[in-house]
Amino acid sequence: MTNEVVSAAMLAIGDELLSGRTKDKNIGHLADILTAVGIDLKEVRIVPDEEDRIVEALNALRGAYDYVFTSGGIGPTHDDITADAISKAFGVPCEHDAKAMKLMGDNYAARGMEFTESRQRMARMPRGAVHIDNPVSTAPGFNIGNVYVMAGVPSIFQAMLDNVIPTLRVGKQLLSRSVNCPFGEGTIAIPLRDIQAAHPDTIIGSYPKYENNRFSTELVVRARDEDKLAAAEQAVRAMVEQLASGKQI
Amino acid sequence: MTNEVVSAAMLAIGDELLSGRTKDKNIGHLADILTAVGIDLKEVRIVPDEEDRIVEALNALRGAYDYVFTSGGIGPTHDDITADAISKAFGVPCEHDAKAMKLMGDNYAARGMEFTESRQRMARMPRGAVHIDNPVSTAPGFNIGNVYVMAGVPSIFQAMLDNVIPTLRVGKQLLSRSVNCPFGEGTIAIPLRDIQAAHPDTIIGSYPKYENNRFSTELVVRARDEDKLAAAEQAVRAMVEQLASGKQI
Structure with missing residues (x-):
């Protein structure tokens, strides 16, 4: 590897x-x-x-x-x-x-x-x-x-x-974790941007879905390092839970 | 138009x-x-x-x-x-x-x-x-x-x-006709090449399908001119019929 x-x-x-x-x-x-x-x-x-x-x-x-x-x-x-x-x-x-x-x-x-x-x-x-x-x-x-x-x-x-x-010669695999987010991108954009800034060795993507007249989002964290991946994923999950509990971010 | x-x-x-x-x-x-x-x-x-x-x-x-x-x-x-x-x-x-x-x-x-x-x-x-x-x-x-x-x-x-x-500004539509051909590409390649050469203002494409361990082909004729399209399509259909009747081409 x-x-x-x-x-x-x-x-x-x-x-x-x-x-x-x-x-x-x-x-x-x-x-x-x-x-x-x-x-x-x-x-x-x-x-x-x-x-x-x-x-x-x-x-x-x-x-x-x-x-x-x-x-x-x-x-x-x-x-x-x-x-x-x-x-x-x-x-x-x-x-x-x-x-x-x-x-x-x-x-x-x-x-x-x-x-x-x-x-x-x-x-x-x-x-x-x-x-x-x-x-x-x-x-x-x-x-x-x-x-x-x-x-x-x-x-x-x-x-x-x-x-x-x-x-083929292969590189270190880009690991990936998905977090389902019941909120649209407009709600999460700023906290998500801050999480991306705090985890520079990860790539955090936001993929909107539009079903039944409402938006939700799949948040995908990618990194080559397992620890960095886990840390960013944890931050994303914490953000979604905080929003779901109605707390302001 | x-x-x-x-x-x-x-x-x-x-x-x-x-x-x-x-x-x-x-x-x-x-x-x-x-x-x-x-x-x-x-x-x-x-x-x-x-x-x-x-x-x-x-x-x-x-x-x-x-x-x-x-x-x-x-x-x-x-x-x-x-x-x-x-x-x-x-x-x-x-x-x-x-x-x-x-x-x-x-x-x-x-x-x-x-x-x-x-x-x-x-x-x-x-x-x-x-x-x-x-x-x-x-x-x-x-x-x-x-x-x-x-x-x-x-x-x-x-x-x-x-x-x-x-x-948008649009051009003259590229018309298209499909001919289903029960033969694989290896069987039709030479007569099809000759039909393409005889109908230079058309584009004749051959798209192989592989199902149930055998090849068949969809032949697609395209042209902007209806008469030229019809002539090339007719030539392709005649080729397929001739092959189906077992005649050598």
Whole structure:
């Protein structure tokens, strides 16, 4: 365990996410998993199936964060251009990978299916890339540099991510505690601000809910140090109890 | 109606979206609404509650697209820093808006509640900004330049967006037709690529589904011109029928 912070970004690729046709499920899943293992997801971008836009976003993100995870665009059809775009971003050729050709060729043969030119497109990756195994449907994702390229279909994205996670360097986990608060943000803002100021090594977030015509709040305290977390959580709970008892703060 | 393309981006602001605590619902809603009215959502970014990151992303997006829509960070608590960050991005002071102070002051008075300093924080906006009415809970969003700043709570985001949409310039709608295809992408990739090449003013997307251990595909044809859309859709349907009848393509 280390105190180090390890940062990450996600690049979700696909016109369908921007048209509303598909509601993304991978961002929230990646966020959950990275938080659980101690990697801080710090930025997400969604871009269309356009090479220049993928290249530009990828180069911005891979320079700014420890890891970048992408979803989408690695299938066999003409709108699947992620492997080409990643190759261009890294300045290396995109070519049929021998190991992927073998794996996929064997798989199609076992199923009595032809390993067509278009299916072979899924074996293309940037020169020097390393496979990310796809236990669902064989066609692999890949890793090059600090970039992990995975499928957009959620069940396959999740399976590929399960294979990637154990290989990553992780930081000290950002621990989190929630306190339910029956008061709206307007009531708690000033005492909460003072608690944040008194606990500088924690991050205190306030998340309003609006249900049945009234606001309540979920207060979330985060810290990498268990003692500091507990102290800030205790201060937040004391504030909520004091308000609930009708005392002025 | 015009042939013009009107572009937009979204900037979703909030640590909770990146930690996985909150699964974003606003991106998909905005995508649906913009597509319906004829504005093309071309990029989405999610950034944390950090001023520099908000300023940097906002300035990149507002220079690149016709409109930018933001969600989150306009409440009364210390982690609500969107109004300050937007002001900084535009180089103007962030100050209490007179109309917002009046509206909110009257609203709290009518409810017998004190209009505290922290509640007054929600009346702050960049100098020169125009209100976006909040029919749910009064505290307004705002518009400055080509940027529309709205709440993160989905019911309030949606209500604010309803107020904004009629004020926007729209382009010619990108029409869309879906064709269900019982074959996986590997089977259709080459004929589909040829159909795309023969219908250059359309965008043909292929979206794999993986259910019950087999792949199928949803093929989506998009175009701004109804005749070109119909021609490409017809070609896609003919391809699927030909494959279903067992004929070689």
